[in-house]
Amino acid sequence: MKYFIYLLFLNFILIQKIYSQNFDDLKIYTENNPPYVTVDDKNQISGHVGNKVLKILKKTNINPNCIEILPWARALLDAKKRKNVMIFPFVKTKERNGIFNFAILAYKQSLNFYKLKISKDIHVKNLEDAKKYSTCVVRNDYKHEHLLSENFTNFEETTHQNINVQKFLNHRCDLIISAEEGLIAKLKEFNTNINTIEKVLEVKNFDANIYIAFSPGTDQDIIDAFINADK
Numbered sequence: 001m002k003y004f005i006y007l008l009f010l011n012f013i014l015i016q017k018i019y020s021q022n023f024d025d026l027k028i029y030t031e032n033n034p035p036y037v038t039v040d041d042k043n044q045i046s047g048h049v050g051n052k053v054l055k056i057l058k059k060t061n062i063n064p065n066c067i068e069i070l071p072w073a074r075a076l077l078d079a080k081k082r083k084n085v086m087i088f089p090f091v092k093t094k095e096r097n098g099i100f101n102f103a104i105l106a107y108k109q110s111l112n113f114y115k116l117k118i119s120k121d122i123h124v125k126n127l128e129d130a131k132k133y134s135t136c137v138v139r140n141d142y143k144h145e146h147l148l149s150e151n152f153t154n155f156e157e158t159t160h161q162n163i164n165v166q167k168f169l170n171h172r173c174d175l176i177i178s179a180e181e182g183l184i185a186k187l188k189e190f191n192t193n194i195n196t197i198e199k200v201l202e203v204k205n206f207d208a209n210i211y212i213a214f215s216p217g218t219d220q221d222i223i224d225a226f227i228n229a230d231k
Contacts (some may be wrong), residue, residue: 023060026222027085028053028067029075033161035185036089036107036210039069049089049106049210052230056104056212059229071159073140083217086226090213091142094149103223104212104230109179111143111203114168117196122174124200133174138164143177146206162186175200179208 030050032039038047045054045067057064070078079085080099092102113130115122124130131152137144139157147155156173158164165186168176176183184194214223 023062023222023225025084025219026062026066027078027082028062029070029079029085029087030067030089031072031075031161032069033072033089033182034189035181043069045069049212052104052106053088053212056226056229060225072138072161073159076140079215083215084219084222085215086212086218087215088212089210091210092207093142093145095145096142096213099216101214101216101218101223102211103214103227105209106212107210109181109208109210111146111177111179111206111208112199113175113177113201113203114183114197115175115200116169116171117198119171119174122200124175126201130175130201135175135177136164136168136173137177142208146203147177162189166190169196177203 030037030039030045030053034047036048037045037050039045045064053067054064068075075087079087087100089106090096090100090102113124113135115124122133124133127150131154134154134156135147135152136156136158137147138161139159144155144157156167158167165176165178165183167173169190169192178186180199183197187194187197212226214226
């Protein structure tokens, strides 16, 4: 009984610490990227990762209206140079490791290369084959960064996830790199059947899982409060 009371006391102290934490300096950045983060016409978020963030914000008594919806390249650039920024959905890359704190695993996934089924002349068995073709990417997102680290050079770049998929469907590039669930969600937005595309290669030896991350220099008390609120 004493041990049980002790555990209740510790839990009470932890909750008090979470609610008493000062988050005035915290910035929160995201983008519209279904199915992970979906932004409606009232700028309210949902989705696999978005809903997880909302639950954490509720526990930490943070108003979700403070979340800023930004173009990804701008959000990433600002998070690199500003302390006390939380950014999601976020994936590890060689460039980001050692800079950002990947505090909370939010969603598990893997990456693949896809082509349009009608593109019969595209043949990809490995990464070296993929380098021969143009790949649609969102500038400075994790897939772009990963391909740059693997010495890819032939890109069709844009700044928005939906435009990226639209370019792929309009034959502006040969390949697109994406998680299957994410690509399916985008295809549904364009009323395009999943059977029009074909997976040609799985990207191995890469952590494509999605995290809730914090910028360099973020106060450890803020990070700890979010980790504890996720439990």
